[in-house]
Amino acid sequence: MxxxxxxxxxxxxxxxxxxxxxxxxxxxxxxxxxxxxxxxxxxxxxxxxxxxxxxxxxxxxxxxxxxxxxxxxxxxxxxxxxxxxxxxxxxxxxxxxxxxxxxxxxxxxxxTTARTAAAGAIGLSLLSREDSVAATVFGTGNQARAQLEFALRARPALTRVHYVSSDRLPRPEFEAGFAERIELLCAADANAAVNQSDLIITATTGAGPLFEAGALRAGTHLNCVGADTRGKRELPGGVVDAARIFADDLDQARQLGELQWLPQTPAVEIGDLLTGEVPWRRSPGDITVFDMTGLAxxxxxxxxxxxxxxxxxxxxxxxxxxx
Missing domain, CATH: 3.30.1780.10 (ornithine cyclodeaminase, domain 1)
Structure with a gap:
């Protein structure tokens, strides 16, 4: 009643x-x-x-x-x-x-933390190389920790992770949850860390580019979390237009995500990969980006x-x- x-x-x-x-x-x-x-x-x-x-x-x-x-x-x-x-x-x-x-x-x-990290894990499972062994994580907050936790589920071959804090100093509280499972290294040089990695996870406040485009090596996959508002970005110029781009929602990503900076860039929605609507096979040298703006x-x-x-x-x- x-x-x-x-x-x-x-x-x-x-x-x-x-x-x-x-x-x-x-x-x-x-x-x-x-x-x-x-x-x-x-x-x-x-x-x-x-x-x-x-x-x-x-x-x-x-x-x-x-x-x-x-x-x-x-x-x-x-x-x-x-x-x-x-x-x-x-x-x-x-x-x-x-x-x-x-x-x-x-x-x-x-x-929010868990569903975003789960989306990241799905992106890694679909888009990254199965033999990925090294990663770089930008950020040391709740989302960065959750992204890494779920990444280890999606890509269990990961053994070495560089993390980049805002001041490039170690974060014992971040390391505590992973120290017994993987080699965790605080990166003083973001570009060097990126250049040694198969996976990149960016989970910051989106205040600006986090590394230089030239640091990326062929075959790298990037999960980009922090650009979720107009004016935010984490990727440097030259990455989006050189990579194969995937998004949770294209309209949203072109307004709020990394795609806002190059909205005409061809991109595919993750849902279309999962349903088989769009076939996908990674080539060894592909650089791929998952633009994660968060789906209602x-x-x-x-x-x-x-x-x-x-x-x-x-x-x-x-x-x-x-x-």
């Missing part, structure tokens, strides 16, 4: 507990396939700078055949760090598409996963929400 309706609240600690890597990868893969088959809709993205110094955005969409509807409100508030808070903030809201009634409010920070459908399929698990296990906080 309308008067007995409840709204489920799922906080960050419960989200982190319910996120399982294989389940997240499967949910993100489904999102890409839905997008590739045009069975899920992605609505125009809101992404605007605020007078407070933050950036606020909304990503939303639906899958009509699955009764899936919702949005993620998220952004970046760098001043949060000065008070011990996380700069990235995100909240996901799922709705009943038949009535518009809200079903579940979910903390979106962990979802990724947030929704992972949020639905969390919602289902919480309901099945009787977890979360249900509050009265009569309508």
């Amino acid at each position: 309308r008067g007995d309706a409840r709204l489920l609240l799922v906080d960050k600690h419960l989200v982190e507990r319910l996120l399982v890597a294989d389940d997240v990868i499967a949910a993100v893969r489904e999102a890409f396939e839905l997008h590739g088959r045009r069975q899920g809709r992605v609505f125009p993205v809101v992404r605007e700078k605020l007078s407070t110094g933050g950036v606020f955005g909304i990503k939303t969409g639906d899958v009509g055949s699955q009764g899936l509807l919702g949005f993620k409100a998220a952004g970046f508030w760098p001043a949060n760090r000065s008070v011990g808070g996380e700069a990235h903030q995100a909240t996901v809201l799922l709705f009943d598409p038949a009535t518009g009634r809200p079903l579940c409010v979910i903390d979106g920070n962990a979802i 459908l990724q947030d929704l399929t992972v949020a639905r996963l969390i919602h289902r698990k919480a309901m099945e296990q009787g977890l979360g906080t249900a509050v009265a929400w009569p309508w």
Whole structure:
């Protein structure tokens, strides 16, 4: 009954507990396939700078055949760090598409981190060389750690990883999670690290080019995460126009991602590779780029996963929400 309706609240600690890597990868893969088959809709993205110094955005969409509807409100508030808070903030809201009634409010920070890292793993599985043994990771924050964690799942042959911090100094807290599994090296010279790597992961704030184009060697694959807003970039000039480009969503990448700098560059959506719509075979010398701006459908399929698990296990906080 309308008067007995409840709204489920799922906080960050419960989200982190319910996120399982294989389940997240499967949910993100489904999102890409839905997008590739045009069975899920992605609505125009809101992404605007605020007078407070933050950036606020909304990503939303639906899958009509699955009764899936919702949005993620998220952004970046760098001043949060000065008070011990996380700069990235995100909240996901799922709705009943038949009535518009809200079903579940979910903390979106962990979802964003995990679904982006899962997308990166899918990109590596599809686009990078299976014999990749060395990587360079730009960034040492939550997303960089998650990207590397999922990269090790996608490419288990990786044995050596260079990481590039903002000041080129070691980050013991970053190294702690990987030191027993791989050779982890703090790179003082970004170009030298890139030149020794088969994979490049860029997970920074997108403040500008991170290395020189000439440092890339043939056969390298790049997962690019940080360019997700107008004006952001991580790649130097000369990379996008020389590489084979793939994106989660072409329109979005041309507005917000690395493709915003050369929007006429030919590119293919990852969903079209997964569905077989576009055949793909890597040539040994190909340089490939996955331009990752983040797809609303990724947030929704992972949020639905969390919602289902919480309901099945009787977890979360249900509050009265009569309508």
